[in-house]
Amino acid sequence: MQRSLISFIFIFFLLYACRANQPSSLPNIVFIVVDDLGYSDVGYMKQKSKIHTPNIDLLVKEGMVFTDAYASAPVCSPTRASLTTGKYPATLKLTCHIPGMGMEKYLNKLNKGKKLKEAYFLDHLPTEEVTFAEVLKEHGYVTGYIGKWHLGGEGSIYTKDGIVNSAYHPDKQGFDVNIGGCAYGQPKKYFDPYQNGTIQDRKEGEYLTDRLGDEAVNFIERNKQKTFFLNLATYTVHTPLAAPKENVDKYNGNKYFAMIEKLDQNVGKVMAKLKELDLLKNTMVVFYSDNGGLWGNPPLKxxxxxxxxxxxxxxxxxxxxxKIEPGSSCHVPVTSVDFFPTFIELAGFSVSNYPQVEGQSLLPLFYQKGHFPDRAIYWHFPHHRKEGLSMGAAIREGDWKLIKEFETEELFLFNLPQDLGEKINLSAKYPAKSRELLRKLEKWQQKVNAEMPEVNETFNTNDAIELCGEINVPLK
Structure with missing residues (x-):
């Protein structure tokens, strides 16, 4: 009897071990999130002739390009929080980038001379928020985060290693592995030694983008017999602009183009490893940027x-x-909140178990079958910027986009298929459409209890005259 029991236990563990060494039937997911990569900063857009991205272009040739993909904010931290949780930044109360200089110094600087003060926002992603990594890990995925996090506290530039509060790091949000993710919004250095407490220095002079690419490849290699979710979040192409000399020389001193080349090389490195391990047929790869580019985004404004x-x-x-038709394209507007339900549904789990999610699964668009609902998508950005129209909110529904500027209360209405460059404000010509979209936008803001800017008590008449001169609108 005892011998039979021992034999049974031995056979059971043998079968279990064999099964454990077999690749899972669940799909792997590789999510590549680039920092500050502009709409036209890739070769396939054919907008900047000196940009060459053969590996990213190959993704397009062998997959689906989204022409109307959006970030849920025009800066990084809100988008990253949004895509991780499936909630809009306004819902999360995390609508602005978390300031490396510290919150008080940031607000004093940005509010000076402004009619409205910036709205309240959090300086971290609360750990009680459910992330896609936590859900996937719960269902057997090995989860890895490699690169920029920027959701872990304010004041990172005054730290020696980018760690403000490690309780808010990726490994506390469902990721088994965290390499590079801390409070930094940009690297202190692009070359080893990195002065990043979540990256162990390896070789002096090593380039950060290459290092993160190597770590991504190592993660895939280590988990090739398992089901994995890899979030490769490059610090590239955020400032400070820096790249190896040979790459910079190749582009006649243009560091930005050199950084894009290094990004592309490391995308190729990841894809080559997936191919080498015969994992491509069971791996979805998503390539995405967290907001618009800093260096011009033709044909966009x-x-x-x-x-x-x-x-x-x-x-x-x-x-x-x-699974996805090679060389295909999709023109349906999609945004950051859609990634959480997409990845959860791709892994075979029910999104209905997560009623807090505000996005839609993109699988019907990927597979070009099934129903994808008509809907509006939203932005709430009650923050000042010098780059143009900010401090406001926006809605896109179908062909139409409406922006409301908070300080002047001016409306801007655009028909994007007819005017992609947003040159003609149609709000006066189509007042009914403007009112319709504004009602929907304001109803959504109320629904999510969006934080609103307040009157700046230090604002004076001289500031007002200067402000009106800057934005060319009458003083109200």
Whole structure:
């Protein structure tokens, strides 16, 4: 009897071990989130002739490009919080980038001479928020975060290593592995030694983008027999602009173009590893940027920090061999809140278990079948920027986009298919459409209890005259 029991236990563990060494039937997910990469800062857009991104272009050739993909904010932290939780930044109370200089210094600087003060916002992602990593980990995924987090507290530039409060790091939000994720919104250095407490220095002079690419490849290699979710969040192409000399020389001193080349090389490195391990057929790869670019986004108007298209429309490509039609494109507007339900549904779990999620699963668009609902998407950005129209809120529904500027209460209405560059404000020509969209926008703001800017008591007449001269509107 005892011998039979021992034999049974031995066979059971043998079968379990064999099963454990077999690749899972659940899909792997690789989510590449680039920092500050503009809509036209990729080769396939053919807007900047000196930009060459053959590996990213190959993703387009073998997958689906989204022409109307948006970030949920024109700056980084809100978008990153939004895509991780499936909630809009206004709902999370995290609508602005978390200031490296510290909250008090930031607000004093940005509010000076302004009619309205910036609205309240959090300086971290609360740990009680449910992230897609926590859900996937709960269902058997190995989860890895490699790169920029920027959701872990304010005042990072005054730290020696980017750690303000480690309780808010990725490993406390469902990620088994965290390499690089701390409070930094930009790297203190792009070359080793990195002065980042979540990256162990390895070789002096090593380039950060290459290092994060190596870590991504190592994560895939270590977990090739498991089901994994990898979030590769490059610090590239955020300032300070820096790249290896040979790359900079190749572009006649243009560090930005050199950084994009290094980004592309490391995207290629990740894809090559997936191919080498025969994982491509069971891995969805998503390439995305967290907000508009800083260095011009033709044919769009504006750049990072604005509610014009150049601040919020971003490159996005999805690759899933055998599931997504190669060389296809989608023109349906999508945004950051859609990633949480997409990844959860892709893994075979019910999004209905997470009623807090405000996005829609994109799988019907990926597979070009099933129903994807008509809807509006929203932005709430009660913060000042010098780059153009900011301090406001926006809605896009169908072809139409409305922006409301908070200080002047001016409305801007655009028909995007007809005027992608947002050159003609149609609010006076189509007042009924403006009122309709404004009602929807304000109803949504009320629903999510959006934080609103307040009157700046230090604002005076001289400031008002200067302000009106800057934005070319009459003083009200």
């Amino acid at each position: 504006g750049k990072k920090g604005t509610l014009y298209e150049g601040g919020i429309r971003v490159p996005m490509v999805v690759n899933y061999y055998g």
